[in-house]
Structures are given as structure tokens and as C-alpha cells.
Amino acid sequence: MSLRSSIDFLLYQWLNAPALNQRERFSDHSRDTFDAVLDTCERIAREKYAPFNRLVDTQEPHFDGDKVTLPQATHDAQKAYAESGMLSAAQDYDWGGMQLPYTVEAAANAFFACASVSIGSGMLTTGNANLLMAHGTEAQKNVFARHEFAGRWSGTMCLSEPQAGSSLSDVATRAVPDGADHESDPLGPRYRLKGNKMWISAGEHELTENIIHLVLAKIPGPDGKTVPGVRGISLFIVPKKLVTPEGQLTGERNDVALAGLNHKLGWRGTTNTLLNFGEGKFQPGGQAGAIGYLVGRPGEGLKCMFHMMNEARIGVGMAATMLGMAGYLASLDYARNRPQGRPMGVGGKDAAQPQIRIIEHADVKRMLLAQKSYCEGALALELFCARLVDEQHTGDAASADEARLLLEVLTPIAKSWPSEWCLEANSLAIQIHGGYGYTRDFPVEQYWRDNRLNMIHEGTHGIQAMDLLARKVLMENGRGLQLLAGRINQTIERAIQQPELAAHANALGAALQQVGSATKAAWATGVPTDALANAVPYMQAFGHTVLAWIWLDVALAVRASGSRDAAAQGRLAAARFFFHYELPKIGAWLRVVETRDQTCAELPEDAF
Amino acid sequence: MSLRSSIDFLLYQWLNAPALNQRERFSDHSRDTFDAVLDTCERIAREKYAPFNRLVDTQEPHFDGDKVTLPQATHDAQKAYAESGMLSAAQDYDWGGMQLPYTVEAAANAFFACASVSIGSGMLTTGNANLLMAHGTEAQKNVFARHEFAGRWSGTMCLSEPQAGSSLSDVATRAVPDGADHESDPLGPRYRLKGNKMWISAGEHELTENIIHLVLAKIPGPDGKTVPGVRGISLFIVPKKLVTPEGQLTGERNDVALAGLNHKLGWRGTTNTLLNFGEGKFQPGGQAGAIGYLVGRPGEGLKCMFHMMNEARIGVGMAATMLGMAGYLASLDYARNRPQGRPMGVGGKDAAQPQIRIIEHADVKRMLLAQKSYCEGALALELFCARLVDEQHTGDAASADEARLLLEVLTPIAKSWPSEWCLEANSLAIQIHGGYGYTRDFPVEQYWRDNRLNMIHEGTHGIQAMDLLARKVLMENGRGLQLLAGRINQTIERAIQQPELAAHANALGAALQQVGSATKAAWATGVPTDALANAVPYMQAFGHTVLAWIWLDVALAVRASGSRDAAAQGRLAAARFFFHYELPKIGAWLRVVETRDQTCAELPEDAF
Structure with missing residues (x-):
């Protein structure tokens, strides 16, 4: 497989992608x-990305x-x-895109x-520009998005602060109107921002002529x-220059200054920064405060930001998937060539x-097939979501x-499942290499x-787990969950007629019922703390059920293709692996959900 | 908890350790x-180890x-x-030990x-000297072991070679008699060795005056x-000087020369080396070949080496446990101090x-209690094995x-279980830290x-899994497994009388039966490839059952202590966590063992 x-x-x-062309x-x-x-893309990745993946680390x-x-x-x-045109590939022809x-x-x-996850940060630039296309004014689109699509400028997302990570309602960055004429700036209502933003990927570099920060901040009354709360948050364009x-x-x-680089465990090819806005290092127009242009309406910043969140989360899921895939392909190659035992x-x-070569050992085959079932399954899920x-x-x-x-329902899975299981795949890839896998x-x-x-x-x-169990499976009176169940049942109905897939x-039918009744049992008391104490095990079981569905559909x-070649055999085996080795795991996860187990939640702090 | x-x-x-004093x-x-x-030890670890753990990385x-x-x-x-006396702590008073x-x-x-796993390599020196105490001559003990116990010299274990890792029968290092008088050397039969040894921890450094390598090699007929095969392997003492x-x-x-250092993902405080024996860089007595003294009888080298293996494997299990524990304590501290949400x-x-502080969130508590149940449970297991x-x-x-x-039966678990689950604990410790946990x-x-x-x-x-399922549970007609089951049943009988522990x-009783019948089912056909295709899932289920037993006994x-303080509450909750969240996982692992699932084993190479 490649x-x-x-x-x-x-x-x-x-997915029958060419049908889209109708x-x-x-x-x-x-x-x-x-x-x-x-x-x-395959060629550029092979020539310009893969050879430098270790170097950027x-x-x-x-x-x-x-x-x-x-x-x-x-x-x-x-x-x-940038020259490949991928930054604007999805845009209209008018915008230089290829639709x-x-x-x-x-x-x-x-x-x-797959070639080098951290050397490029194109996803952020595209996401940033896409957001402006949806929520920006014509001038904002023409000035900022257009240069981003062209690759001359790049983009960031500035949400987190040192004291506000998961809890965005606590962002402390402030934006105040910049002068009496602030409403009439051609680039949008003009504000001055002060605050610190943490974990900003590609927040500072010389790769492009300018960097367009999209910044969440609050406007004081x-x-x-x-x-x-999050209702107080607004969104601003803050260009570096x-x-x-x-x-x-x-x-x-x-007035945007780099306060420091974060030194991370991985993903080292992308700068990751702490940025100071408005600390006075640079004083545009002789005044303190970073100049920012409001996007959308005041107080709707997070809503605008979430416009790009679904795609960003699919992007993260795909990145996790491709790291898993890279490890799978490397360990497959190693297993085919390493003699031992x-x-x-x-x-x-x-x-x-x-x-013999280690690919001839059953346990190595198990570790390879697990990786294949995790990574090719996750790839299928991500492409399904993209579709x-x-x-x-x-x-x-x-x-x-x-x-x-x-x-809405699948996004938490598309983001979380590959993050967990393709990481596990990477661990198996190390294990196949033995001591060598533990070296650089x-x-x-x-x-x-x-x-x-x-x-x-x-x-x-x-x-993600809270999003799934507290919001997504409940929204619109559970219609999202019903819709997903309907799709899963369609696959089951087709598969049950094929002797090889009937089991x-x-x-899958049983798993779906289990997930359904666990969802009900979790919310049986109507008390969020009862339901959500085990939101992560719930998400793990939900994710495995979704992946089993994806594999059955694949x-x-x-x-249907009629092929019985090695690739077909491999995919059917990966599906079988998932059903035999993985899907049965959901029982243990759902057990604590169904019983609303409070073992953890109720334990007093000093007992840890 | 500390x-x-x-x-x-x-x-x-x-464990009532003071009873040993009788x-x-x-x-x-x-x-x-x-x-x-x-x-x-706590003091030295705190003062001389912990502050330098990042530095040695x-x-x-x-x-x-x-x-x-x-x-x-x-x-x-x-x-x-060395000055603490721990190198020889277990030795006789005559040997400067403290019994x-x-x-x-x-x-x-x-x-x-726990303080710094890689800064010290005392375990290897003690293990090396212990082996000589068991299999060496009086002269070998007096010359080599004595200096090791004193901390003047240090020791290594040289098993692997670049082409022979898991498959030790393929070691290519050769030992030939060194002259006509080789049998009469006071330090033992003298040979000249040639070959390469890979992954040798502490294989070269200036920490001690000399380094004593214990080297596996074959003597040609x-x-x-x-x-x-392994029957051809002999064991030699090869001093650096x-x-x-x-x-x-x-x-x-x-004639022992450092060919290169291995650059690893972690454990960087200990040198890890490729050593060349007898390449001629140094020529003692004007001749090529590293001088080595035979330990024990020719052909019994691996048997001698395995003398130290049980303790070494408990040592690895303990190291894994303590890395998990270090992460647990760090994330507990972080969770108690980080406000968010x-x-x-x-x-x-x-x-x-x-x-609020993040320790007040149910999911953070879940991640903390999981770590506690993995790491304190593993510590109990390691100490039980030591006992x-x-x-x-x-x-x-x-x-x-x-x-x-x-x-014999528990050693594969003592080695493998913490390696897998305390690693998972470390991942949870990162997760609790959020983005900060991903930084250095x-x-x-x-x-x-x-x-x-x-x-x-x-x-x-x-x-480890092959050792467990192909050897340990079968040896002496299954007596080891029966013995373990007997001990587990004793714990069950005591616990079943206590309402809080009866469930x-x-x-645990049901789990033990499942493991027993899965063991029988795995071997039902008597064909090793049928039984062993799923040896790792078997070991995972076996390990979880052992840990459930340990937690029930704890x-x-x-x-019995009668205490109801926070620590007691914490341990009972960790036990409950293990029974509610972890033990149910064995069903999925044993399913493929019971059915002798060959999905992986039978898949042809080109289908991957």
C-alpha cells in the first residue's frame, strides 16, 4: 500500500468524488x-517536504x-x-482559485x-482567509484574504492566552476604539488592542511579507x-505590518511583538509563539496599542472564529492521520527488510x-494491521467529512x-479519534523497529x-468529548444522532446481505444500540455532572462505532469493486481486524457511561 | 499522596516487610x-538526581x-x-553489604x-556483580564483583548485536582460547573475543576507574x-582496562572500543553504545582480540545471564512505574494550581x-485517578515481586x-504491564497540562x-508475551498458573466477605475464569502458531487481571488498617477505578485469544 x-x-x-463534477x-x-x-502535491511533498522533516525537527x-x-x-x-496554487484551490475562479x-x-x-507535518503552515493561512471570505468586508477580503491566497502574506489564529486556554471566556485582551474616526476606516472599524496571545503557530517568521493575525479580544463598555463569557468576545484583523x-x-x-518562542516536544518546524499586542515596542502613529480592524459584529467573534473550526478540526484529524500513516509506511518498510528470528x-x-524477516512474525503482522486499520480507517473518515x-x-x-x-456530530470524532489512535499507531511503529525505533x-x-x-x-x-455528549448528540432534539444512526443502518442493511460481511x-448494529442506550442512560437524570463525568469514555466508544461503520462501508x-487483489484483501482484513480486535472495546467504555459512574468525580482532592 | x-x-x-526480620x-x-x-535514598534522589533530570536530557x-x-x-x-552503600546493600556483611x-x-x-531514571546506572552494576556472585569463581568475585559493589568499577550487560536483538541465537561475537595456557589464568579461562555489541548502556564513560562488560559470545569448535542456537552461547568477563x-x-x-553513541528519544542521561570487541584499536599483549574470562561453563552463557534477568525485568518494571509516578505527581501538582474553566x-x-482549579473538573479527576491506579498498582506489583x-x-x-x-509467571507482567500502562499514565499527565505539557x-x-x-x-x-503464553503458563504442567490462581482465590475469599469489596x-473471580478458559482455548489445537498469534492481547488481559488482584489485595x-483518612479513601477509589474502568477491558483482548483469531497471522505480506 502507498x-x-x-x-x-x-x-x-x-466516495465517487468525480460525481461532484455534475x-x-x-x-x-x-x-x-x-x-x-x-x-x-505528491511530487512537491516528496521533493520539498519529506527530505527535510528531520532537519526542521x-x-x-x-x-x-x-x-x-x-x-x-x-x-x-x-x-x-504557494506556487502550487493550493492556498486558493477551493476559491472561485475570480479569486484566482480553481474551484x-x-x-x-x-x-x-x-x-x-504525511511528508512533514510541521514544515508548512498553509492550513492556517487558508483557514484565516476563508474566515475573512465569510465574515469580512469587501475591503478586508480584497486586502487581506487576497494576499493570503496568493501566498504573499500568511495567517494565524490568536485565541488562547497564557491564563485562558480551554476557557476562552477568560480572554483578557482588550480592544478600544482608536479615535473618533475609528468607524470610518476603509479596512473596518479600527481599534487598539492590548494583551498577550499564547500558542500562536506561525506567529512570527520571515516566510512572507506580512502576517495577518485574527485575534479574539473584548471591547469594554x-x-x-x-x-x-464568550458573548463578550469580538474578532479583529491585526496585521504585523x-x-x-x-x-x-x-x-x-x-504593535505586535514576539515575547518568546515555545519549545515543544514535537511539531518543531512551525514557530510557536507568545505574542504581545500593544505593549508599546512599536508605536504605530506614535501611540501604544496594536491596530486591529473589527471583523463581523462586536460580541460575535467566537461565532466567526468557529466558522473555520470545523475545517480546522478536520485538518487536525487529517494531520494526526497522516502522522500515523507515515509511521505505518515506515514500519512496513522496516518489517519487510529486517531479518530477525x-x-x-x-x-x-x-x-x-x-x-526470516520480521513481517513474517504474527505479532509484527498484528502491529502492522492495527496501524493500517487505524490510519486507513481514519483517512476514510476524514475524506468522508470533507465530502x-x-x-x-x-x-x-x-x-x-x-x-x-x-x-456537527462527526467533527468531534474526526478531530479526536485519529489524535488518539494514530498516535497509538505511531507507538506500534516504534515497537516494530525495536531499539532502532527508539533512536533518532x-x-x-x-x-x-x-x-x-x-x-x-x-x-x-x-x-471534544463535552462537545459531543453535551451538545452534538442533543442538538435539534437528537436529530443529528438519529441522522447518523440512519446512515449507519443503511450500511448495515447492505452489508448484512453479504455472507462475508454479515457478522x-x-x-455494528449491536454497537449502535449500545451507544444509543448509553446516551440515554447518561442523560437519564438530566443532571450534566452525572452525564458528563465519563464524556471521554463515551467519545471513545462513539468513535470506535463510527470507525467500524466507516470500515464496513469501505x-x-x-x-462492489469486484477486485480480489492484494489491496482488496488488505482492506477487507483491516475491516475484519477492526471488528474483531477493536469494536469489542466499546463495552468497557460504555459501562461507566451507562452507570453514570462517579468514582472519579466524587473523589475529594486530598485523596489523590 | 507522595x-x-x-x-x-x-x-x-x-506486605508487612518487617516480618522478614524474623x-x-x-x-x-x-x-x-x-x-x-x-x-x-529519598534525600540523595531529591538533592543529586531530581534537580538534574532535565539537564541530562x-x-x-x-x-x-x-x-x-x-x-x-x-x-x-x-x-x-556509590557512597550510599546501595550498590552492595543486599550483600553479606563479609562483602561490605548490609544484608x-x-x-x-x-x-x-x-x-x-522517580527523580531521574537515566542519570544513574547502578542497577546494571549491581546486576552484573550479582551474576558474578552466583556464577563466578572466587577470584572473579573478589576481583570484579568486589570493585563493582564498592562503586570503583561499573558493569554492563552485552547481549544484543546490530543484527541480533530479540534473536540472541544469532550472536556473531566469537571467542577463541588465548594461547596454550589459557585454561590456567587465575581470573578464569582466557579467551580472545571479536564482535560488535549494540545498545550497551553505560558501555563507555569516565564515571568509574574501570568498566566490566559481561559479554555473550560463541566458542567455535x-x-x-x-x-x-542459544546453546552455543558462552559468557565472558571483558574488562575495559x-x-x-x-x-x-x-x-x-x-581491545574494547567505542564505535559510536546511540542518540535516543529519551533516557539520554545514560550513554548507550555500540562497542567493538577485538577490532585491533588496542592490542593487549601485542595481539588482536579483546581478552575475556569465561564465566561458568561453555555453552551455558545465556543460562547464567538469565540469573540476573528476573531482577533486571523487575528493575525495568519499577523504572516504568516510577516514570509514571513522577508524571502523576507533577500533573497532580499542576491540577491543584492551574485555574481554568x-x-x-x-x-x-x-x-x-x-x-476553578482544573482538579475540580471531573475529566481531570478521571485522568488523575487513572494514573494513580496504574502507577500505585504497578508499584504494589513490583514490591510484591521483590518480596x-x-x-x-x-x-x-x-x-x-x-x-x-x-x-516465573509474574515476571513478564512485572516487566510489561508498567511499561505499557505507566506510559499511558505519562500521556495523561501531558494531557492534564494541556499545551504547557507539550513544552520542554x-x-x-x-x-x-x-x-x-x-x-x-x-x-x-x-x-514477554511469548514467554508468558508459550512457556510460563505451561511450565510444570501449568503448576505456576494454578499457584497464581490459588493466591488470587485466597484474596477473593477474603474480599467477598466485605460488602464494599464483594462486587x-x-x-475478579469471573476474570480469572475467563483467563483460564482463554488459556485452554488458545492451546486447544496444540499448534503454537494458533495459540501465539494473539500472545500480546493475552498478556494484556492477564496483566489487567493480575493488577485487579493486586488492587483488591491492597x-x-x-x-484492615481501619483508617478512613484521605489516603485510605484514595486507595479504595483507585481500586474501584481499576475494577470499573479497567478490568472490563479484558473481554475484548481475550476474545481473539479464545477464537485463535488468525486475521493478522494469515494476511499475506503484499496485502499490507
Whole structure:
């Protein structure tokens, strides 16, 4: 298996991506144009990303007090990515885009994440510009988004602060109107911002001519107080360098200063920063405070920010998936070439025989098939979600609404599941390498380190679980959950008619019922603390059920293809692995949900 | 909870360690002398180890082509440890030891592993000298072991080679008799060795005056050929610097040369080396080949080496446990001090209220209690195994034999279980820290990296699982498994009479039956490939059952103590957590064992 063969199968045999081309927006496209995009991205990733993945891990960003230095390879990768047109691939032709379906964009971007997850930060720039396209004024779109799509400027998302990570309602950054004429600035209502933002990826560098920060801050009322909670949050464009209404650099720095770089366990190719806004290091117009332009309406900042959250969370899920995939492919290659040990015979091992390669040992095969079932399954899930994004944007009203609601329910899984299980895949990849896997001479330890971030950023595991159990499965009177169950049941109905898949179908049906009754039992008392004490185990079980469904649906596509080649055999085995080794795990997770187990929640602090 | 309070409870309330003092060997000891040892080790660990744990991670060993340089802190830690007398603590008074029970030695050494697992390598030196005490000649003991116990020389274990890791039968290092008089050397039959040894911890440094390598090699027969398999392996003492029969350095280097340092993901405070034996860089007596002295009889090298294996595997299990414990304590401290978010109420969160500390969130409590149940449970298991070692050495014949057999069965669990679950604990410790845990400003990411080694060295997870299912549960007609089941049933019988523990007792009884029938089902066809395809899931289920037993037994001790304080409450909750959240996981693992699932084993290579 290769990443490309997997993507090809999932896009063309399973998701039938070319059918999108019957829609007006995508009507110029064909499998040929999709393939051309995939070819280009695969090539750039192979040439400009993969060879430098270790280098960007060891040559971390360096700040000399003035500028942040990154390796030349990072500049080259950035340039090649921008030149590929991927930053604006999904945009209208008018905007220099190619009106590419998001499904294909996501698949094409997977090559970069697999080759070197941290060398590029294109996802942030695209997400930033997409947000402006949705919520910005024409001037904001033309000045900021346009330069981002072109790759001349890059973008960030500034949500967290040192004292406010998961709890965004506590952001302390303040924005005050900048002068009497602040409402009439051509770039949007102009404010002065003061505060600190933490964990800002790509927050400072010399890769692009300018950096466009999207910053959450609160606007104090006439009494100088801010509205508590997330309702008080507004969103601002804060460029690193000031620009004219026509989008030219004025030559003046905005008051955004790098306070320090974070030194992380992994993901070291991307600068990660603490930024000071308005500390007075630079004083545009001779005044303190970073100049920012309001996006959308005051108090609706988080709502605007969440516009990009679904795609960002799919992006995180895809990154986790691709780190897992990179480890799988590396350990598969190692297992095919490393001789060690001998076959097991009834009479023991014959030491006079030559050694076999470790892929011939059952336990190594188990570790490989586990990785394949986690990573190829997760890839299928992410592409399925990307396909829903396209449906939401280009389907008919009913279908778009269903896609929206399914996405709401599936997003916490798309983000959390690969973060947990493709990390486990990376650990198995290390294990297959033995002692060598524990050294920096092989790539797998880096994948494992890089991947550990994904359960943390863009909403922790715990936050995703609360989102799922407290919001998503309840919203619209449970319609999202019903919709998902309906889709799962459709797959079950088709699979149950095939002798090879009927047992899986029955197992999935039982799992779905278990999840359904656990959901009810969790909320039986109506008390959130009862229900949510075990939100993470619930999400783990929910995720495994979703993945079992995805694998069963993929298995149906394998069988429908009529192929019985090695790749088909491998996918059916990965599905079987998931049903035999993984799905049965949900029982243990759901048990504590069903009983609303308070063992942890009730334990007093001094008993730990 | 502190590590000390946990050790005190387990040693004194649970294992009744002072009862050992009724035995002649330990008759000078008392709880006071045990406490004095614990106090000393706790203090040295706090002063000489803990403050330098990050330093030894960042200042890796450096080889300039001549000498290996280590930080001064490593020299200081080594010196303090040697001066504490811990290297020879378990030895006879005649040998400068204190005749300390192994149980207390293991507990005392835990402080060092918790403070900085890689700064010290005392375990290897003690293990090396212990092996010589068991299998060496009087001269070998007096010259080599004595200097090791004194801390003047240090020891290594040289098993693996670049092409022979898990498969020791493939060692290619050769030993040939060194001259006609080789049999009459006072230090033992003298050979010349040639070969390469890989992954040798503490293989080169300037911490001690000499380094004593214990090296596995094969002696070719008259036809120049070696015996295939492990039966052909012999064991040799190969000092870095040559010594006189009286143990003085001759001033001449032996032909052991550092070929390179391994650069690892973690555990960086200990040099890890590739050593060349007999490559001719040094030529003692003007001849090529490293001089080595045979230990024990030719062909019995691996048997001798395994003498130290049980203790080494308990040592690895303890190291994994202590890394987990270090992460638990760090994340507990962080959770008690980090404000973030608000309590959950029926009407949602009130953003106007001040933030609460994260230990007040149910999901953080869940992650803390999981860590506690993994790490304190694993500590109990390791100390229980250490207590069995004492029983084996000082109990009456029947009791010693039972202890030996129980140790055989439990050793794969003592090694593998903490390696897997205390690593998971470290991941939870990162998660509790959020983004901060992913930076190198906090200690938890290093614990996680350090801990990843433990599933690999001293026999991989896969090797432990084969040892358990193919050897240990079958040996002596299954007597070891029956013995363990008997002990577990004794605990169940006591617990079932206590209302608070009866449900746990029933659950453990059911788990034990499941493991028993899965063992039978695995071997039902008598075909090793059928049984062993799922040896690792079997070991996971076996391990969880053992840990449930340990927790139930600890819970009995808590209740017997009559205490209802916070610590008692915490231990009962950790036991309950294990029974509610963890033990139910065995169903999924055993399912594939019972059905002898061949999904992985049968998959052809090109289907991956």
C-alpha cells in the first residue's frame, strides 16, 4: 500500500468524488484534473517536504531578539506550496482559485502532512482567509484574504492566552476604539488592542511579507467593564505590518511583538509563539496599542472564529492521520527488510535455518494491521467529512442541511479519534523497529512526538468529548444522532446481505444500540455532572462505532469493486481486524457511561 | 499522596516487610533500619538526581573520539549513590553489604528512578556483580564483583548485536582460547573475543576507574563452526582496562572500543553504545582480540545471564512505574494550581464567577485517578515481586519453591504491564497540562519519552508475551498458573466477605475464569502458531487481571488498617477505578485469544 493508492481507492472507488463534477461549481473538473492536483502535491511533498522533516525537527526556529530564523528548507517548502496554487484551490475562479472540491483539496493536502507535518503552515493561512471570505468586508477580503491566497502574506489564529486556554471566556485582551474616526476606516472599524496571545503557530517568521493575525479580544463598555463569557468576545484583523486601504505595506510596524518562542516536544518546524499586542515596542502613529480592524459584529467573534473550526478540526484529524500513516509506511518498510528470528514450528525453532524477516512474525503482522486499520480507517473518515463539507456547500437544501448536521456530530470524532489512535499507531511503529525505533536515526520517534500535540490543540480531548455528549448528540432534539444512526443502518442493511460481511453488520448494529442506550442512560437524570463525568469514555466508544461503520462501508466498496487483489484483501482484513480486535472495546467504555459512574468525580482532592 | 507515603503503606501495611526480620539473614534489621535506608535514598534522589533530570536530557553524552564526556551532575549522582552503600546493600556483611532484604532495596531504589531514571546506572552494576556472585569463581568475585559493589568499577550487560536483538541465537561475537595456557589464568579461562555489541548502556564513560562488560559470545569448535542456537552461547568477563589477578589496573587497555553513541528519544542521561570487541584499536599483549574470562561453563552463557534477568525485568518494571509516578505527581501538582474553566451547573456555566482549579473538573479527576491506579498498582506489583525474590532466597524450601514459580509467571507482567500502562499514565499527565505539557518547560514530556523505552529493552512486549503464553503458563504442567490462581482465590475469599469489596471480588473471580478458559482455548489445537498469534492481547488481559488482584489485595489491607483518612479513601477509589474502568477491558483482548483469531497471522505480506 502507498498513501496514493489508498487515497485513489477512497476518492474514486468509495466516495465517487468525480460525481461532484455534475455540479455547476465543479463542472470544469474531471478525474483527470483531480489526478493532476494529487500528482503535483505528491511530487512537491516528496521533493520539498519529506527530505527535510528531520532537519526542521533539529534546527528549531531561532529568535535573535529581532528576527526569527527558519531553515532554508522551510522557505523553499513554503514557496513551492504557494506556487502550487493550493492556498486558493477551493476559491472561485475570480479569486484566482480553481474551484476544487474540498474533498480533493483535503486529499491533496494529506501528502504534505504525511511528508512533514510541521514544515508548512498553509492550513492556517487558508483557514484565516476563508474566515475573512465569510465574515469580512469587501475591503478586508480584497486586502487581506487576497494576499493570503496568493501566498504573499500568511495567517494565524490568536485565541488562547497564557491564563485562558480551554476557557476562552477568560480572554483578557482588550480592544478600544482608536479615535473618533475609528468607524470610518476603509479596512473596518479600527481599534487598539492590548494583551498577550499564547500558542500562536506561525506567529512570527520571515516566510512572507506580512502576517495577518485574527485575534479574539473584548471591547469594554462605557463603564470600562467587559461582558463576562464568550458573548463578550469580538474578532479583529491585526496585521504585523500596517497596510494601506489598497493593500500596500506602509512601512510601519504594528504593535505586535514576539515575547518568546515555545519549545515543544514535537511539531518543531512551525514557530510557536507568545505574542504581545500593544505593549508599546512599536508605536504605530506614535501611540501604544496594536491596530486591529473589527471583523463581523462586536460580541460575535467566537461565532466567526468557529466558522473555520470545523475545517480546522478536520485538518487536525487529517494531520494526526497522516502522522500515523507515515509511521505505518515506515514500519512496513522496516518489517519487510529486517531479518530477525525464525518461524515457529511445532518442535520449536530450528536455529540452523536462516533468519526470516520480521513481517513474517504474527505479532509484527498484528502491529502492522492495527496501524493500517487505524490510519486507513481514519483517512476514510476524514475524506468522508470533507465530502460532507462539499455537500453542505453545493448540495440541494435538504442534502446540505443533512450534511451540516452530520458534520456537527462527526467533527468531534474526526478531530479526536485519529489524535488518539494514530498516535497509538505511531507507538506500534516504534515497537516494530525495536531499539532502532527508539533512536533518532529512524523517523518513527518523531512522528510519535509530533502526533502527541493533536489531542491538545484545537480543543482538547476533554473539550471534544463535552462537545459531543453535551451538545452534538442533543442538538435539534437528537436529530443529528438519529441522522447518523440512519446512515449507519443503511450500511448495515447492505452489508448484512453479504455472507462475508454479515457478522460485521450484526456487530455494528449491536454497537449502535449500545451507544444509543448509553446516551440515554447518561442523560437519564438530566443532571450534566452525572452525564458528563465519563464524556471521554463515551467519545471513545462513539468513535470506535463510527470507525467500524466507516470500515464496513469501505468493505462494501471493496466487494462492489469486484477486485480480489492484494489491496482488496488488505482492506477487507483491516475491516475484519477492526471488528474483531477493536469494536469489542466499546463495552468497557460504555459501562461507566451507562452507570453514570462517579468514582472519579466524587473523589475529594486530598485523596489523590 | 507522595511516593514515600505510598511506599510506606505498601511495605508496612500491606506486605508487612518487617516480618522478614524474623529470618536469620535479616535479624539485625527493623523498621528503623529500613526507614533509615529509605530516608537516605529519598534525600540523595531529591538533592543529586531530581534537580538534574532535565539537564541530562539536554546535555547528552558526547564522544570526542577519545573520551565520553558526561555532565558533572552525573558524576556527582554516581558518587553519591556509590557512597550510599546501595550498590552492595543486599550483600553479606563479609562483602561490605548490609544484608538488606531485596524488597527494601527495590523500594529504596525507586526514589532514584522517580527523580531521574537515566542519570544513574547502578542497577546494571549491581546486576552484573550479582551474576558474578552466583556464577563466578572466587577470584572473579573478589576481583570484579568486589570493585563493582564498592562503586570503583561499573558493569554492563552485552547481549544484543546490530543484527541480533530479540534473536540472541544469532550472536556473531566469537571467542577463541588465548594461547596454550589459557585454561590456567587465575581470573578464569582466557579467551580472545571479536564482535560488535549494540545498545550497551553505560558501555563507555569516565564515571568509574574501570568498566566490566559481561559479554555473550560463541566458542567455535575444532571445525571452526559454532553450535547454532542459544546453546552455543558462552559468557565472558571483558574488562575495559586489564587487571592483575589481585585486581589492580595493569595500565593496559583491553581491545574494547567505542564505535559510536546511540542518540535516543529519551533516557539520554545514560550513554548507550555500540562497542567493538577485538577490532585491533588496542592490542593487549601485542595481539588482536579483546581478552575475556569465561564465566561458568561453555555453552551455558545465556543460562547464567538469565540469573540476573528476573531482577533486571523487575528493575525495568519499577523504572516504568516510577516514570509514571513522577508524571502523576507533577500533573497532580499542576491540577491543584492551574485555574481554568468553571463548575458545570444545570443552567450552564456562570462566566461571571471566578475560575476553578482544573482538579475540580471531573475529566481531570478521571485522568488523575487513572494514573494513580496504574502507577500505585504497578508499584504494589513490583514490591510484591521483590518480596517473592526475598522469599525465594530466604523462605523454607516449599515456600521458596512457590515463590520461584510465582515469579516465573509474574515476571513478564512485572516487566510489561508498567511499561505499557505507566506510559499511558505519562500521556495523561501531558494531557492534564494541556499545551504547557507539550513544552520542554514542564517535565512530563520527558517522562513520556523516557518511558517509551521500557516496552523495548530487556525483552520486547512481544517477547514477554511469548514467554508468558508459550512457556510460563505451561511450565510444570501449568503448576505456576494454578499457584497464581490459588493466591488470587485466597484474596477473593477474603474480599467477598466485605460488602464494599464483594462486587470487586466477584468481578475478579469471573476474570480469572475467563483467563483460564482463554488459556485452554488458545492451546486447544496444540499448534503454537494458533495459540501465539494473539500472545500480546493475552498478556494484556492477564496483566489487567493480575493488577485487579493486586488492587483488591491492597484494598483489603486498607480496610484492615481501619483508617478512613484521605489516603485510605484514595486507595479504595483507585481500586474501584481499576475494577470499573479497567478490568472490563479484558473481554475484548481475550476474545481473539479464545477464537485463535488468525486475521493478522494469515494476511499475506503484499496485502499490507
